[in-house]
Amino acid sequence: MRYQLYYWPTIQGRGEYVRLALEHAGAGYDDVARGPGGMAAMTKMMEAGDRPPFAPPFLKAGRLVIGQTANILLYLGARHGLAPKAEKGRLWVHQLQLTIADLVLEVHDSHHPLGPSLYYEDQRSPAKKRTEEFWKQRVPKYLGYFEWLVSECGGTYSTGRRATYVDLSLFQIVEGLRYAFPKRMKKFEREIPKLVALHDRVAARPNIKAYLASDRRIAFNEDGIFRRYKELDI
Amino acid sequence: MRYQLYYWPTIQGRGEYVRLALEHAGAGYDDVARGPGGMAAMTKMMEAGDRPPFAPPFLKAGRLVIGQTANILLYLGARHGLAPKAEKGRLWVHQLQLTIADLVLEVHDSHHPLGPSLYYEDQRSPAKKRTEEFWKQRVPKYLGYFEWLVSECGGTYSTGRRATYVDLSLFQIVEGLRYAFPKRMKKFEREIPKLVALHDRVAARPNIKAYLASDRRIAFNEDGIFRRYKELDI
Numbered sequence: 001m002r003y004q005l006y007y008w009p010t011i012q013g014r015g016e017y018v019r020l021a022l023e024h025a026g027a028g029y030d031d032v033a034r035g036p037g038g039m040a041a042m043t044k045m046m047e048a049g050d051r052p053p054f055a056p057p058f059l060k061a062g063r064l065v066i067g068q069t070a071n072i073l074l075y076l077g078a079r080h081g082l083a084p085k086a087e088k089g090r091l092w093v094h095q096l097q098l099t100i101a102d103l104v105l106e107v108h109d110s111h112h113p114l115g116p117s118l119y120y121e122d123q124r125s126p127a128k129k130r131t132e133e134f135w136k137q138r139v140p141k142y143l144g145y146f147e148w149l150v151s152e153c154g155g156t157y158s159t160g161r162r163a164t165y166v167d168l169s170l171f172q173i174v175e176g177l178r179y180a181f182p183k184r185m186k187k188f189e190r191e192i193p194k195l196v197a198l199h200d201r202v203a204a205r206p207n208i209k210a211y212l213a214s215d216r217r218i219a220f221n222e223d224g225i226f227r228r229y230k231e232l233d234i
Numbered sequence: 235m236r237y238q239l240y241y242w243p244t245i246q247g248r249g250e251y252v253r254l255a256l257e258h259a260g261a262g263y264d265d266v267a268r269g270p271g272g273m274a275a276m277t278k279m280m281e282a283g284d285r286p287p288f289a290p291p292f293l294k295a296g297r298l299v300i301g302q303t304a305n306i307l308l309y310l311g312a313r314h315g316l317a318p319k320a321e322k323g324r325l326w327v328h329q330l331q332l333t334i335a336d337l338v339l340e341v342h343d344s345h346h347p348l349g350p351s352l353y354y355e356d357q358r359s360p361a362k363k364r365t366e367e368f369w370k371q372r373v374p375k376y377l378g379y380f381e382w383l384v385s386e387c388g389g390t391y392s393t394g395r396r397a398t399y400v401d402l403s404l405f406q407i408v409e410g411l412r413y414a415f416p417k418r419m420k421k422f423e424r425e426i427p428k429l430v431a432l433h434d435r436v437a438a439r440p441n442i443k444a445y446l447a448s449d450r451r452i453a454f455n456e457d458g459i460f461r462r463y464k465e466l467d468i
Contacts, residue, residue, distance in 0.1 A: 051326060054333045054379050066325050068332040075325060091300050091309060092285060098302040098335075099288045105339055113347040114360060115367030126348060126360045133349030145288050 003029040004060040006042045011224040012172075012217075014069045014104065015057040020168040021073055023211040025080035031216070070097045073165040082165045093159060096149075096166045100173065103142045107176065108225050110134045111232065120222075120229070131232045135184055139177070143192050146170060150194040157198060163205070170195060171202035176226035181233045237263040238294040240276045245458040246406075246451075248303045248338065249291040254402040255307055257445040259314035265450070304331045307399045316399045327393060330383075330400045334407065337376045341410065342459050344368045345466065354456075354463070365466045369418055373411070377426050380404060384428040391432060397439070404429060405436035410460035415467045 007015030022029045033042040046052050053067030066072050074094050077083030083093045113130040114123040153160045157167045177185045189196050202208055211217055220226055241249030256263045267276040280286050287301030300306050308328050311317030317327045347364040348357040387394045391401045411419045423430050436442055445451055454460055
């Protein structure tokens with residue numbers, strides 16, 4: 001089955017966690033808003049039908065239309081060997097992904113503390129304060145947690161020797177923090193050697209390696225979740 | 235099977251969405267940190283074992299320990315008739331719950347825009363700005379979406395004639411916004427008559443009614459997600 005992914009065409013954003021899973025699985029998919037139909041095709045899907053998603057990304061899988069990043073990964077994980085099949089492991093991996101989703105929202109809040117519908121330029125001073133708190137309290141808490149998990153599981157991936165969609169997402173978190181906060185992250189990486197090794201392990205997987213080198217991978221930019229603002233990276 | 239719910243003992247918070255589901259289902263459960271073991275019992279669970287959750291709430295269900303509110307509801311929904319059994323409906327209801335989780339985070343950000351680890355008193359001015367944006371942009375967007383869904387589904391519950399855990403959560407959202415922002419919410423309720431009717435319908439269900447009248451329901455207060463700060467409710 002060929003999938004249709006609907007997401008903003010110019011950013012990695014939340015869609016990237018889905019792209020990484022599809023690419024890793026070698027699944028066929030159209031990145032619809034980047035294709036011939038463009039944004040109009042996405043808008044049409046959001047206005048049509050009786051169950052429109054609240055926001056992108058959403059994935060069309062045959063007759064199913066699935067929204068919310070972690071929910072899409074829950075679905076894909078079961079079908080493409082990207083999560084354990086048994087209930088206990090499936091719920092655990094989903095739980096970790098939801099924890100990553102919380103972190104992603106906090107990354108976004110670091111440059112948009114006054115709300116998602118205002119410009120960054122109108123909230124620079126609170127963004128500085130929020131970013132301080134983010135790096136002092138939140139990054140160590142979140143990444144320390146995942147570092148510990150990887151270590152407990154033998155040091156390969158976050159739940160053991162097999163990669164799941166959570167590991168693909170952790171790769172993206174490391175990539176994103178490196179992009180947005182190169183100075184801060186360089187210092188912080190000393191604290192998370194196992195996560196860095198996990199990042200490298202994911203980056204070296206053949207399908208991911210090919211994807212990252214392709215033009216299907218959109219470059220980071222200042223419209224996405226991870227944004228590089230010099231004054232926030234001190 | 236008797237469940238053990240682990241959550242902060244003095245607030246509704248995110249644990250309340252789980253409590254409402256357990257109460258509606260008439261399931262037996264211990265609210266552990268409010269019981270004889272107190273907070274020590276919760277702390278012990280978070281430090282023990284090889285798969286500690288990142289944060290409360292988490293639910294012990296026999297040998298399973300499940301974290302993340304929406305993940306717990308995904309589990310309970312399947313077991314207590316609080317969600318459709320078929321994949322399409324199950325994913326859809328989970329998707330809606332994840333959208334509510336995003337809204338809950340934005341409610342929290344309205345009084346904590348500079349981050350969860352700083353006091354409200356240290357962020358009053360940005361909280362005012364964030365709250366303005368929240369009521370101008372975000373509440374209409376989120377609640378307008380759910381109002382539309384209830385309407386599309388025939389006006390009873392958010393996915394049709396049977397209540398799911400999403401409806402219990404929507405009840406809690408209306409309750410919480412009424413508590414935190416009585417003036418703003420009073421005006422806004424005109425825009426969401428179907429959600430208000432859904433709220434009343436949930437409140438009237440026998441198990442929920444009994445729960446709300448019991449001392450198991452913790453009162454709203456200024457340590458929770460929904461906080462009443464006069465200066466934010468103008």
